[in-house]
Amino acid sequence: MAMEVDGDGVDGILQKLLAPPSPQSMQNYYAELSKQGAGAGLQVRRMDGDTGKGVFANEDFEAEELVLREPPLVGAQHSRNKLARRLLLDDGSLSEDDNANHDDMDADGESTTSMNDEDQDEMEPEDTNDIDDDCGCSGESKKKKKALPSDARSALESGALELPYSDRFPLPDVVPCKGGCSDDVYCSDKCAEAAWTNHHSLLCTGPSSRCKNIDALVSFKEFTNETNDIFHIAAQVIAATVLRARKLEGSIKCKHESALLKAWEPFAMGFKLLWWETVALPPDVDPADERQFRDQMKDIAAQSLTLLKKAIYEDKYDPLFSLDVYGRIIGMFELNNLDLVVASPVEDYFLYIDDLPPAAKAEAEAYTKPFLEALGDDYAAYCEGSAFYTLQSCMNHSCRPNARAFKRDEDRDGHAVLLALRPIKKGEEVTISYIDEDASLEERRAALADYAFLCRCSRCLEES
Ligand SMILES: C[S@@+](CC[C@H](N)C(=O)[O-])C[C@H]1O[C@@H](n2cnc3c(N)ncnc32)[C@H](O)[C@@H]1O
Known part of the structure; x- marks a missing residue:
């Protein structure tokens, strides 16, 4: 039996499944998540250039403060x-x-x-x-x-x-x-x-x-x-x-x-x-x-x-x-x-x-x-x-990150937990490191090849 389609045809639906979300649907989706209590204090926004989206602080965070705790999808x-x-x-x-x-x-x-x-x-x-x-x-x-x-x-x-x-x-x-x-x-x-x-x-x-x-x-x-x-x-x-x-x-x-x-x-x-x-x-x-x-x-x-x-x-x-x-x-x-x-x-x-x-x-x-x-x-x-986490997965990498994944004693479940590494100001992008950031530029580039991008963080720009 052929698929019953509403208007766009099978190919049209496939294209919609594969397309990146529109800025409006993205904004609505993350705003709804935030209303439900996930990632209060954070905002997901499209970035300038071609880095896609990123996560921004919507309030100030102290060093070591909890930035995000979220369950896996x-x-x-x-x-x-x-x-x-x-x-x-x-x-x-x-x-x-x-x-x-x-x-x-x-x-x-x-x-x-x-x-x-x-x-x-x-x-x-x-x-x-x-x-x-x-x-x-x-x-x-x-x-x-x-x-x-x-x-x-x-x-x-x-x-x-x-x-x-x-x-x-x-x-x-x-x-x-x-x-x-x-x-x-x-x-x-x-x-x-x-x-x-x-x-x-x-x-x-x-x-x-x-x-x-x-x-x-x-x-x-x-x-x-x-x-x-x-x-x-x-x-x-x-x-x-x-x-x-x-x-x-x-x-x-x-x-x-x-x-x-x-x-x-x-x-x-x-x-x-x-x-x-x-x-x-x-x-x-x-x-x-x-x-x-x-x-x-x-x-x-x-x-x-x-x-x-x-x-x-x-x-x-x-x-x-x-x-x-x-x-x-x-x-x-x-x-x-x-x-x-x-x-x-x-x-x-x-x-x-x-x-x-x-x-x-x-x-x-x-x-x-x-x-x-x-x-x-x-x-x-x-x-x-x-596991895959909705908000954490929107966080871009930096070789000079301001947050890190870390489990405190009370985090005894499969949630992703991110803590501030230093004070983060409202409006600043929240970044984590996907790799060992103590490595040299060359080694970091090699490690990031697994993620299929050339890092454009402030440290890489300075060092290159
Ligand atoms: C885990 S996702 C981060 C969220 C992503 N920007 C988005 O739009 O959903 C990882 C991807 O973001 C981009 N990215 C993350 N950090 C970057 C960086 N420091 N420089 C350039 N691109 C970066 C790369 O395309 C990478 O494969």
């Missing part, structure tokens, strides 16, 4: 991190509970954020604020592990053994997915409900899923895990748009086109370039093979889209499922996302034991040592993912 834990954690659990970890809550970015838990530019082969977190770069990710364990004696594991599981001082480290509840899949778990019913309503009901592989072809969805997820996590996020964007468009049609009798465009609005605001044309050429690819490399990336994206379409395609929203839109969603994420790192409560527990006075430590370690040996370096495994 979409995000996911890296599948490699998830799989590694599952292996870790099978391998005899303390309890499945330590994996709770972090599979979804709305979850509670201590986390750090940083601008992310990782490629499919580079899963290292960069610049994770208050956590060392050597993150001890469970996928990269160095210390040799020792199998956990089975009696120790079963004693813990049956409740016969309680680890010393563990009552001081209450682990969050694990809320399973509403649809019955085992792909995701949540920290609360609210969190599970929000993900279900937003995107997960269409992307769930469990018995109550609203996806019409679960086998295809499973194939899509397997393909994504093997190739690039970014496709999980692109699927979330598409599913969220479809679900919102359906709701809008139901509630205000919007025709398909208007419902689709309205549902797409939050993503329409994001800065978008075609992913395969934007990614920086990896150092091991000969520049002479650049075209071939980009075509390969495009081909992988096309394969993943074919699988996703088999699972959740709706002909009335056909333009949303085009390769052009898919490539720009991925490009938007690649250029704008933040890394999110959630520290494991298991690490806090072992550090606490390590810090006990000698006698108490020796007594506690009689119980904890086999568990620590079974975990190896993974005792400190973080939950890592990345």
Whole structure:
């Protein structure tokens, strides 16, 4: 059945989905966000020249003052991190509970954020604020592990053994997915409900899923895990748009086109370039093979889209499922996302034991040592993912930034948190650094190549 269109035809709607938002719609959208309390004290404005839009202070901020705290629009834990954690659990970890809550970015838990530019082969977190770069990710364990004696594991599981001082480290509840899949778990019913309503009901592989072809969805997820996590996020964007468009049609009798465009609005605001044309050429690819490399990336994206379409395609929203839109969603994420790192409560527990006075430590370690040996370096495994934030993603880079992403003690969830690095005056642009700004001009330029622009900040202009 052909798509029922309201007037512009399928190509016209596709063009509207791909077009940058008009200054008026942008102003209305961000003003509405601000009314809802997001980014009060900030204003998004189009910049002079070709830098697109930027974020400006609408009030004075003191040094170290909170500039922005906002929830993610979409995000996911890296599948490699998830799989590694599952292996870790099978391998005899303390309890499945330590994996709770972090599979979804709305979850509670201590986390750090940083601008992310990782490629499919580079899963290292960069610049994770208050956590060392050597993150001890469970996928990269160095210390040799020792199998956990089975009696120790079963004693813990049956409740016969309680680890010393563990009552001081209450682990969050694990809320399973509403649809019955085992792909995701949540920290609360609210969190599970929000993900279900937003995107997960269409992307769930469990018995109550609203996806019409679960086998295809499973194939899509397997393909994504093997190739690039970014496709999980692109699927979330598409599913969220479809679900919102359906709701809008139901509630205000919007025709398909208007419902689709309205549902797409939050993503329409994001800065978008075609992913395969934007990614920086990896150092091991000969520049002479650049075209071939980009075509390969495009081909992988096309394969993943074919699988996703088999699972959740709706002909009335056909333009949303085009390769052009898919490539720009991925490009938007690649250029704008933040890394999110959630520290494991298991690490806090072992550090606490390590810090006990000698006698108490020796007594506690009689119980904890086999568990620590079974975990190896993974005792400190973080939950890592990345997410897209509406306002933070509008912030331009500066090699002399006046704000930075940082988690304070009270920021124990997946929100992006930005603090002023120095006093910021009303009317001044708020900027963050996407890279390590302590590097030389040449190194900074090389690092920013991943973001596909030549920096025109005041420092680069001075130094060049
Ligand atoms: C995360 S977005 C920032 C918001 C963006 N200006 C917009 O219109 O949505 C990153 C993009 O903004 C532009 N940009 C950010 N910082 C810049 C800078 N210092 N110099 C030149 N362009 C910059 C580049 O095009 C970059 O790819």
